[in-house]
Amino acid sequence: MKKTEFCPICRKKNPSEFDHKNEFTIWKCSGCDLLWTPDVSEDILREFYSKSYFKSQHHIFGYSNYIEDEETLRINARYILSEFPEFKNRLPKMLDIGCAYGFLLDEARKLGWGTEGLEFSTEATNYAVNKLNLNVSTGSIMQANFPENSFDIVTMIGVIEHLADPIAAIRKINKILKLGGYLAITTINTKGFVRLFDLKPPEHTFYFSAKNLSLLLKTENFKVMKSLPYWCFYNLNEALDRAFRLIFKSSKRIEEFLGKFPFLKYPVKVPTNEMFVLARKIK
Numbered sequence: 203m204k205k206t207e208f209c210p211i212c213r214k215k216n217p218s219e220f221d222h223k224n225e226f227t228i229w230k231c232s233g234c235d236l237l238w239t240p241d242v243s244e245d246i247l248r249e250f251y252s253k254s255y256f257k258s259q260h261h262i263f264g265y266s267n268y269i270e271d272e273e274t275l276r277i278n279a280r281y282i283l284s285e286f287p288e289f290k291n292r293l294p295k296m297l298d299i300g301c302a303y304g305f306l307l308d309e310a311r312k313l314g315w316g317t318e319g320l321e322f323s324t325e326a327t328n329y330a331v332n333k334l335n336l337n338v339s340t341g342s343i344m345q346a347n348f349p350e351n352s353f354d355i356v357t358m359i360g361v362i363e364h365l366a367d368p369i370a371a372i373r374k375i376n377k378i379l380k381l382g383g384y385l386a387i388t389t390i391n392t393k394g395f396v397r398l399f400d401l402k403p404p405e406h407t408f409y410f411s412a413k414n415l416s417l418l419l420k421t422e423n424f425k426v427m428k429s430l431p432y433w434c435f436y437n438l439n440e441a442l443d444r445a446f447r448l449i450f451k452s453s454k455r456i457e458e459f460l461g462k463f464p465f466l467k468y469p470v471k472v473p474t475n476e477m478f479v480l481a482r483k484i485k
């Protein structure tokens with residue numbers, strides 16, 4: 203068992219046991235309100251994502267069918283890319299950590315950016331490499347061997363809440379970014395507009411607020427440039443399904459009741475509990 207004597211972000215002593223779920227304990231810091239599960243190792247995560255995470259039948263974990271949502275995911279990808287300042291004299295080199303099927307990287311490549319990806323799921327890596335011809339490898343940021351000062355942009359879109367040790371990951375990202383390079387993160391904000399979220403270890407290990415995520419970034423030599431609510435597009439089907447399963451704790455997907463109507467594939471902008479944070483390496 204890892205030490206839980208103090209909060210990994212604000213270092214306040216004696217966090218309390220907040221909840222127990224799926225045989226894991228979720229801890230809460232009274233100083234910065236971080237919720238986290240310290241006992242999820244990378245081995246547990248490797249096992250978890252080796253299953254069909256992106257085409258999941260599980261009522262809580264994973265995505266129902268990630269590929270079917272491609273069009274919507276690409277809309278979100280283009281929004282994320284539009285949040286970066288313009289690179290005037292040269293095109294940036296980007297690393298997407300937890301890149302899934304590679305839609306964000308593919309959209310960045312269309313802008314002429316240099317692109318590399320890392321992904322835990324081999325199924326998703328295979329798609330990115332074989333179908334989209336992207337430079338993506340399977341593995342975690344902690345194992346990866348990138349040279350220092352080699353990227354202009356690192357992205358973690360809906361990823362940091364899945365990591366075994368996000369603090370170590372942020373520290374490593376600082377090393378591989380160039381000075382002045384950007385880190386973009388989207389994740390659940392526990393103090394966000396919509397405060398409905400499931401505690402679901404081992405899928406989600408860390409629950410941040412805008413405040414404690416900013417504190418973490420500052421501590422690790424980043425300057426926070428933007429911290430915004432991330433209201434992204436979902437297919438109507440996925441949006442209804444997530445709301446339905448969250449509210450009714452249902453083990454069935456909504457399409458089992460309604461069937462698959464074409465209008466349910468319509469992309470809708472949803473007020474989510476997520477935030478978008480853009481930070482710059484200053485040291």
Ligand SMILES: [Zn+2]
Pocket residue numbers: 209210211212213214231232233234235236
């Ligand atoms: Zn704390």
